[in-house]
Amino acid sequence: MKILPAFALLACMGAQAAGMIELRYLDSEDGAPAYQTRILVTERYLRMDEGRDDGDFILLDRKTGKVSNVVHEQKMLMAISDKKLPKSPAPAYRVEKRVTPVRAGTVRVQVLADGKLCSETVAASRLFPDAARALAEYKAALAYTQWTTYRNTPADLRQDCDLVHHVWQTGLALSQGLPIEERDYAGRARQYVSGKKREPNPRLFELPKHYESVALPDFEGEGAGSSSQP
Numbered sequence: 489m490k491i492l493p494a495f496a497l498l499a500c501m502g503a504q505a506a507g508m509i510e511l512r513y514l515d516s517e518d519g520a521p522a523y524q525t526r527i528l529v530t531e532r533y534l535r536m537d538e539g540r541d542d543g544d545f546i547l548l549d550r551k552t553g554k555v556s557n558v559v560h561e562q563k564m565l566m567a568i569s570d571k572k573l574p575k576s577p578a579p580a581y582r583v584e585k586r587v588t589p590v591r592a593g594t595v596r597v598q599v600l601a602d603g604k605l606c607s608e609t610v611a612a613s614r615l616f617p618d619a620a621r622a623l624a625e626y627k628a629a630l631a632y633t634q635w636t637t638y639r640n641t642p643a644d645l646r647q648d649c650d651l652v653h654h655v656w657q658t659g660l661a662l663s664q665g666l667p668i669e670e671r672d673y674a675g676r677a678r679q680y681v682s683g684k685k686r687e688p689n690p691r692l693f694e695l696p697k698h699y700e701s702v703a704l705p706d707f708e709g710e711g712a713g714s715s716s717q718p
Contacts, residue, residue: 507530507685507686508529508685509686510683511526511683512680513525513526513678513679515679516676517676517677522677522679524539526539529616530688530693533549535547535548536626541692542560544560547693547695548622548626550625553629556568560696563696563699564699565695565696565699565700565702566703568633569703572632579656581602581652582601583657584599584603585598585599585660599660599661601651604648606653606673607661609661609669611664612666613664621662623667624659631655633704634655638650667680
C-alpha cells in the first residue's frame with residue numbers, strides 16, 4: 489500500500505479550524521475502474537457524493553443518526569433505518585486488531601476474524617480527526633440495515649467479516665484515525681487524494697422538500713432462522 493508523502497500529511501494536519509472538511513478519495517470495487525468519492529463533513533452533517541454539488545448524495549445527520557439517500561433523476565428521498573442494533577451476542581468468531589507503526593503519525597491497522605483478514609487500513613491520527621469520527625458514525629448508523637441484510641443472506645454466503653466490518657465492530661479501523669488507504673475482504677479499496685477546509689455551504693446539506701420519501705424495507709426476522717447466532 490502506497491503512503492501519502494509526509495509533507496502532504498503535515499500540510500493537511502495544520503488546518504483544523506471550525507468549518508467544513510472536504511475529502512476526496514478514489515474508490516474501487518474488486519478490480520473495477522476507480523471512481524471519485526467526495527466527503528463533506530461539518531459539525532452536524534456528513535455528505536457523501538461523486539464530487540458534484542448538484543449530484544445524487546447520501547446525507548448523515550450526525551445529531552440524529554438518520555441517513556438519507558437522495559436520487560435526483562427519480563426525485564426520490566430514500567430513508568435508511570436508524571434503528572439501534574440489539575445487544576451484541578457473544579461472537580462465534582475471534583476478533584483481532586493489529587496496529588503497527590508506518591511512519592510518524594500513521595499506522596497500519598489490520599482487523600481479522602478467526603485469523604482471516606477483514607480489512608487493512610493505513611490511518612493518520614492527526615489528519616482531520618473529526619472526519620474520522622463522522623465516518624465512524626456513518627458506519628454505525630448503517631449497522632442495523634447491514635445486520636438485517638446479513639440475517640437474510642443464505643447461510644452459505646455469509647462471512648464473519650460481514651459482521652466484523654459492517655455490524656458489530658465497525659469502528660475498529662477508524663478508531664486509529666482517518667484512512668489514507670484501505671482495502672477489505674470483498675475487494676473494495678480506497679485511496680486518499682486530498683483534504684482541505686472550506687466555508688460550509690448550508691444548501692449542500694438540505695434534503696429536497698418535494699421528493700417522494702421512501703423507506704427501505706425492514707426485514708428484521710424474515711429469514712433469520714432459529715439460530716441464536718447473528
